[in-house]
Amino acid sequence: MDAEQKKELEHIIQSYRDTNLDTINYWWEYSSFDSWRFWLTFILLAVPLLVLYFKIDRNRVYQIGFYGFAIHMLGVYVDTIGTNYGFWSYPYKMIPVLPTSFTLTSSMIPVAFMLMYQWQSRKRINYYLCAAGVSAIFVFIIHPIFMWLDMFQMYRGFNYLIMYVNYFGGSIMAKLVLDAFVYLNKKNDTIRIRKIK
Template identity: 85%
Template sequence: MLIVPLVILFFKLDRSRVYQIGFYGFAIHVLGVYVDTIGTNYGFWSYPYKMVPILPTSFTLTSSMIPVAFMLMYQWLSRKHIHYYLGAAGVSAIFVFVVHPIFMWMDMFKMYRGFNYLIMFVNYFSGAIIGKLVLDLFVYLNKQNDTIRIRKIN
């Protein structure tokens, strides 16, 4: 569950946009780690079996499966010019209503204290929105920097 998504990403990643897609994936990863750490520390959910036992979060989900899925979704949607938020809602729904129930069935994920799938969906979708906003901000700043650089040359 950790290695396979990374291998798929290696072969499917659009090399011409590797920095943009990679930065987007990194933003999703960082947001996921923050939310996962907060959720486990406050007792909303837990991972009984972990790949890295000293970490409170699911290393497999937050470091591989989720970022890779969102990166491939972003790459595919941006080529097809399909609305990003529909795709983000779809990927969020797959993780919330398919992946997490499988993890619960396998006893690899548990929810507590009134936490439910709707709240989890909001978390995933909000993370996708924030990740895209962070990416868009950095793309904008990079374009501004290029414009300033061109003006200085002229």
């Protein structure tokens, strides 16, 4: 690494540090423990996880959990990209060092999709119709409520239609990932059975 490249990299790292310090200072000023929005985000984080604890099918906990983890990770990636590029922001967050909404990406969204997946697979209802419905609830009901509460803001032409594509596209990708791992697991079980015989 030459001196100019090293200097440019150090400038970028310092910019990250400055931005993180500004974000933490903003959080302490407007979004910390003395704000009702902090406690609302805490409740919106805790309640879905409690519901999941009591409602998840214990016989399929690994499969449903893996699906939820896939939804969570895809949500974190999309949310991080969107906030880093300034398409949306969360003025009030529970954890200031994360660019994403910890409440949405770690609890509300994964839990809603996990319970939907559990329900639709048990009832044998089309997954994509159910995923489209859950996506619509988040995009056209929950996010507008968050905007009304000033807990979510959109910028630079980002809109609900693009958001819907993100949600529904993420649910399709999570299902494909899950299906691939279920297929590999079944294939592995078949090979193991043949070896035992």
